[in-house]
Amino acid sequence: xxxxxxxxxxxxxxxxxxxxxxxxxxxxxxxxxxxxxxxxxxxxxxxxxxxxxxxxxxxxxxxxxxxxxxxxxxxxxxxxxxxxxxxxxxxxxxxxxxxxxxxxxxxxxxxxxxxxxxxxxxxxxxxxxxxxxxxxxxxxxxxxxxxxxxxxxxxxxxxxxxxxxxxxxxxxxxxxxxxxxxxxxxxxxxxxxxxxxxxxxxxxxxxxxxxxxxxxxxxxxxxxxxxxxxxxxxxxxxxxxxxxxx
Amino acid sequence: xxxxxxxxxxxxxxxxxxxxxxxxxxxxxxxxxxxxxxxxxxxxxxxxxxxxxxxxxxxxxxxxxxxxxxxxxxxxxxxxxxxxxxxxxxxxxxxxxxxxxxxxxxxxxxxxxxxxxxxxxxxxxxxxxxxxxxxxxxxxxxxxxxxxxxxxxxxxxxxxxxxxxxxxxxxxxxxxxxxxxxxxxxxxxxxxxxxxxxxxxxxxxxxxxxxxxxxxxxxxxxxxxxxxxxxxxxxxxxxxxxxxxxxxxxxxxxxx
Numbered sequence: 001x002x003x004x005x006x007x008x009x010x011x012x013x014x015x016x017x018x019x020x021x022x023x024x025x026x027x028x029x030x031x032x033x034x035x036x037x038x039x040x041x042x043x044x045x046x047x048x049x050x051x052x053x054x055x056x057x058x059x060x061x062x063x064x065x066x067x068x069x070x071x072x073x074x075x076x077x078x079x080x081x082x083x084x085x086x087x088x089x090x091x092x093x094x095x096x097x098x099x100x101x102x103x104x105x106x107x108x109x110x111x112x113x114x115x116x117x118x119x120x121x122x123x124x125x126x127x128x129x130x131x132x133x134x135x136x137x138x139x140x141x142x143x144x145x146x147x148x149x150x151x152x153x154x155x156x157x158x159x160x161x162x163x164x165x166x167x168x169x170x171x172x173x174x175x176x177x178x179x180x181x182x183x184x185x186x187x188x189x190x191x192x193x194x195x196x197x198x199x200x201x202x203x204x205x206x207x208x209x210x211x212x213x214x215x216x217x218x219x220x221x222x223x224x225x226x227x228x229x230x231x232x233x234x235x236x237x238x239x240x241x242x243x244x245x246x
Numbered sequence: 247x248x249x250x251x252x253x254x255x256x257x258x259x260x261x262x263x264x265x266x267x268x269x270x271x272x273x274x275x276x277x278x279x280x281x282x283x284x285x286x287x288x289x290x291x292x293x294x295x296x297x298x299x300x301x302x303x304x305x306x307x308x309x310x311x312x313x314x315x316x317x318x319x320x321x322x323x324x325x326x327x328x329x330x331x332x333x334x335x336x337x338x339x340x341x342x343x344x345x346x347x348x349x350x351x352x353x354x355x356x357x358x359x360x361x362x363x364x365x366x367x368x369x370x371x372x373x374x375x376x377x378x379x380x381x382x383x384x385x386x387x388x389x390x391x392x393x394x395x396x397x398x399x400x401x402x403x404x405x406x407x408x409x410x411x412x413x414x415x416x417x418x419x420x421x422x423x424x425x426x427x428x429x430x431x432x433x434x435x436x437x438x439x440x441x442x443x444x445x446x447x448x449x450x451x452x453x454x455x456x457x458x459x460x461x462x463x464x465x466x467x468x469x470x471x472x473x474x475x476x477x478x479x480x481x482x483x484x485x486x487x488x489x490x491x492x493x494x495x496x497x498x499x500x501x502x
Contacts, residue, residue, distance in 0.1 A: 023351055115334040122294060122407075123348050124323035 010206045016128040017136070017202075030134035038100050038135065038201070039142030043149065045099060046092060050083075050150040053091075054157025057082055062167050075168050076176015079158045081185065088150035089189040090237050093196035096146070097229040101204040104135055105225035108208030109218035117209070132205040136198060143197035144190045151186070188244050195240060196233050203229045247272050248293060248405060248437055253302035255292050262288045263461045266302070272404075272437045275428055275451050279442060280458035281483060287409065289458060290441045294326065294407060295319050306405065324352050327398030327436075329408040329427075333390040335382040341368065341393045342378040348401045367396035371426055388419035395426060399434065406431065408440040412447055420444065424451045445484060448472070457483070 021027035061082075062075040108131055111117050120127040155177055162173035207225035211218050248270040255263040263285050270276040280286040291297045293304055295311050304311040306322060314322065335344045345364040349355055355363065368378060371392040377385055385393070391411060398406060408427060412420040428451040431438040442448060448455060449469055457465040457480050465480045472484055 026351060111336075114332055114337075115330045116336055118296060119328065119330060119334040119336075121296065122323055122326055122328040123351065123401075124320040124326075125351055126320065 013128055013206055013209060016126060017132045019129055021129055022126060027134060031138050034134045034138035035142060038139045042096060042099060042146060046146050046150050047153055049095060050153035051157035053087055054154030055161045058158035058161040059167055072172045073176035073179045076173040077179050080177040083151050083154040084185040084189055088147050089192040092150050093193055093233055094230055097200045097233060098226050101200045101226045101229045102222045104201060104204040105208040105222040106218055108205055109211035109221045112211045113214060113218060135205060136201040139201040140194055140197045143193045147190055147193040192240050195236055199232045200229045247307055249305040251303040254300045255288055255297060256300055261461055266463050268456050270437055270439050271454060273435045274453040275431050275438050275440060276454045277440045277442060277448055277452040278456050278458060279448055284458045285461040286441050286458045290407060290409060324401060325404045327403035327406045329394050329398050329411050331410040331413050333394040335390055335394055337382050340379050340381055344393060345397045345400050352401060367400050371396045387414050391423050399430060403436060406436045406438040410442055412444045
């Protein structure tokens with residue numbers, strides 16, 4: 001199937017997704033489950049990756065900027081801006097495309113091949129709306145919190161380096177992460193993550209929803225979902241950066 | 247009653263169903279039989295509207311399905327129950343929640359009434375109370391089929407579709423499921439259509455049988471007519487096994 005057919009089918013699917021749910025009660029029940037599954041259950045991986053990346057960024061920045069002309073707060077500043085501008089939105093969403101994207105695609109794909117989606121349709125339920133809308137809404141709502149959480153934890157990772165090693169002093173690091181703080185970077189990062197969350201959840205849902213065949217094909221759909229979500233994230237990252245940071 | 251008139255369906259130019267006409271009557275068990283790949287599943291999915299047909303009419307008590315909008319089809323489907331080959335129970339829900347699902351989605355019942363109705367349906371299919379709170383993966387294939395029947399009848403459907411209801415079941419459980427479908431059809435006056443190639447089911451509960459071969463209707467009649475038929479394709483299919491050959495011979499001898 002070519003890119004135009006895929007795009008067309010994706011748009012048609014989204015048309016079925018973004019309509020008023022048959023029953024709000026059922027929507028909110030699904031929504032609550034998805035908040036937990038896609039949002040809260042992503043916290044551990046965000047925490048682990050952010051703390052280590054924050055620490056490594058601090059060490060690498062310090063080791064690569066051993067220049068007496070550079071002020072002592074450089075390390076903290078570079079660590080902070082890297083986390084704010086790129087890591088906590090783009091890189092974190094690329095990682096979440098793997099976790100959340102494969103979860104969504106395999107869950108919906110399994111429902112498709114075991115005829116559970118057909119069962120919903122036979123009952124008269126709009127299966128696309130019932131299954132996909134709560135996932136998109138829940139993940140898009142959770143992503144700003146995950147992004148801000150990642151920023152904070154990344155900065156704490158760097159702080160640990162300052163605290164437990166002699167690479168950089170705590171005072172230098174703290175001064176660096178406070179120096180010339182631009183709140184717009186946080187806004188920019190959140191806007192990016194909202195777009196990425198929509199892409200991850202909708203693209204993965206699309207590949208799961210149109211999965212066919214057996215268990216192996218669900219695996220393939222899941223892989224395709226992760227790869228294509230990641231490519232789209234990179235493309236939109238460039239696009240949004242051009243629009244918002246020029 | 248469901249009436250199919252001159253139905254044609256093809257996939258990318260390859261005909262799957264050609265000029266099928268049939269009447270599926272209310273209150274009896276209608277069966278579609280045929281070899282694997284003969285087009286019986288395509289026919290059933292076309293009747294339900296899961297496949298868009300090329301040409302023809304599918305009338306649910308006079309309401310032509312191909313003329314309906316998606317919204318109208320969804321409303322019609324609330325009158326339809328379906329038992330899938332693999333049960334298709336939602337694996338994130340317990341047995342009770344599965345049966346309550348269509349009620350929660352489409353009825354205006356209170357929670358208490360829904361639970362009562364779900365209990366009634368589950369008890370009607372002889373499922374024990376201890377299994378109500380189990381997940382589909384925790385119960386046997388036969389119990390899953392019974393739970394799926396309970397879910398299918400929860401909204402008091404006018405039409406019941408069963409796709410290979412006995413696949414993967416042992417002979418005794420198959421008989422139980424067949425008996426259940428037969429009783430429910432008569433008890434609730436449902437238009438039941440079963441898609442099967444299990445000859446035990448056909449001989450056991452089939453009241454009206456349609457034989458599909460190479461995408462065409464090759465024969466139509468009752469289970470007693472099968473033994474009298476001289477349709478070669480039907481005989482090749484039905485009496486492929488020695489058991490049924492002997493059964494036919496016995497029936498002919500008894501008549502003599």
